[in-house]
Structures are given as C-alpha cells and as structure tokens.
Amino acid sequence: MTISTTIDPAEFRKVLGSYPTxxxxxxxxxxxxxxxMVVGSFTSVSLDPPLVGFFPDKSSxxxxxxxxxxxxxxxxxxxxxxDVCRSVxxxxxxxxxGVDYVVSDHNLPVIAGSIATIECKLYSVTEAGDHWFVLGEVLRMETTSEDAPMLFHRGRYGSFAEGA
Structure with missing residues (x-):
C-alpha cells in the first residue's frame, strides 16, 4: 500500500531550516x-575509504x-x-x-582563514531529487584554526556559543 503525501515546499524549508548546519x-x-559554491549540506560519510559528501542543487x-x-x-x-560566503x-x-586564497599542491583554491580544509578527488555523483549527492575521496585535510565555526540557521549566518 502506497500512501501519497503532499509536502508544501515553503513548510519543508521552514521546518528543515530549524536544524542548524x-x-x-x-x-x-x-x-x-x-x-x-557555499553549502550547508557537507557531511562525513565513510572512514574506509575516507569519503565526504555534499548536495549541490541541480540548477547550480x-x-x-x-x-x-x-x-x-x-x-x-x-x-x-x-563576507567570504556572501561573495562566493x-x-x-x-x-x-576580494577573497584571499592560495592554490594547493592538488591544484585547488584553499580559502585563507578557513578553520579546516579537506581536499578531495571526485568519487561519485548520484541523482537525489532536485539535487546531486556528491561523494569525494579525501586526499589531504588539515585543521588550521580553533576558531568558532560559522553556522546557518533559519536563513541566517551565526556562530556557536558554548552553554554555561
């Protein structure tokens, strides 16, 4: 038995916007x-092999x-x-x-001031509705700062604050 459900796109974005990324x-x-491109959908996927993923919009x-x-x-x-996110x-x-970057040994732009960088070889691209599910095999990675990460929540950029 198949249950058909209609999800309102505006409500979908509103509810999922409650989840910070x-x-x-x-x-x-x-x-x-x-x-x-700026993404809020980045995630770790696998340790063996080391894979990460993100979801670009098909219209990008x-x-x-x-x-x-x-x-x-x-x-x-x-x-x-x-300011970097707004520019990109x-x-x-x-x-x-106005965005400061260097080109790495893997011939990739690495943005100055990023708190971490992960360089990848494209592993796979899979269709996922109106997006692509992109997997990258990690070639090199480094943490360059212990500063607070940028977060996106309910349509706004913000930062992490530790609780008391």
Missing part, C-alpha cells in the same frame, strides 16, 4: 580562475565547473567569514574578488 565553501579551478551554475575539474576542496568557514554565493564571474 555548518557552512562550507566548495572550491575548484575553472581553468586558471577559482569556482566555488558553479557545480558543473567544479565537477569538470574532478577534484574539489571543502573550506570549513569560521564564524568571522560571512553571489551570481556571476566575480565571486572571488
């Missing part, structure tokens, strides 16, 4: 220039550029990097104007 910028090179103009590179970096944003999430070719 970390904020990452996924980067790769498009020729000589950086390509990137940045994801095809990253996918074509075959490798990507996950830059975990610190709570003080809202903007439409157009000027996403990285």
């Amino acid at each position: 970390g904020v990452c910028v996924i980067t790769a090179l498009d020729g000589e220039k950086p390509a990137g 103009s940045s994801w095809p550029l990253i996918e074509a590179h075959g490798h990507f970096a996950v830059n975990v944003m610190g709570s003080d990097q809202q 999430s903007a439409k157009g070719a000027e996403k990285f104007v």
Whole structure:
C-alpha cells in the first residue's frame, strides 16, 4: 500500500531550516580562475575509504565547473567569514574578488582563514531529487584554526556559543 503525501515546499524549508548546519565553501579551478559554491549540506560519510559528501542543487551554475575539474576542496568557514560566503554565493564571474586564497599542491583554491580544509578527488555523483549527492575521496585535510565555526540557521549566518 502506497500512501501519497503532499509536502508544501515553503513548510519543508521552514521546518528543515530549524536544524542548524555548518557552512562550507566548495572550491575548484575553472581553468586558471577559482569556482566555488557555499553549502550547508557537507557531511562525513565513510572512514574506509575516507569519503565526504555534499548536495549541490541541480540548477547550480558553479557545480558543473567544479565537477569538470574532478577534484574539489571543502573550506570549513569560521564564524568571522560571512563576507567570504556572501561573495562566493553571489551570481556571476566575480565571486572571488576580494577573497584571499592560495592554490594547493592538488591544484585547488584553499580559502585563507578557513578553520579546516579537506581536499578531495571526485568519487561519485548520484541523482537525489532536485539535487546531486556528491561523494569525494579525501586526499589531504588539515585543521588550521580553533576558531568558532560559522553556522546557518533559519536563513541566517551565526556562530556557536558554548552553554554555561
């Protein structure tokens, strides 16, 4: 027996927006220039092999550029990097104007000030409704700061505060 349920998209976003997520910028090179996108869906997936994942929207103009590179970096944003997120999430070719980054040994843009960086080889891409489920095999990773992470909750950026 199949039960049909209609879920209102606005209610879906509202309810799931109650769940806070970390904020990452996924980067790769498009020729000589950086390509990137902000995601709140990053997660660890497997220890053996070491895999991580995220879910880009199928309508993303940045994801095809990253996918074509075959490798990507996950830059975990610190709570003080809202300006980076706003720049990278903007439409157009000027996403990285004013964003400080270096190109790693794996030929990936690593954003300065990120609290951690995870460099990956594209492992798989699976259709998941109106998104893609992207898995990356970890090639290199490092924690560069003990600063507070940036969080996204109910449509706003914020930070982590320890309880008393």
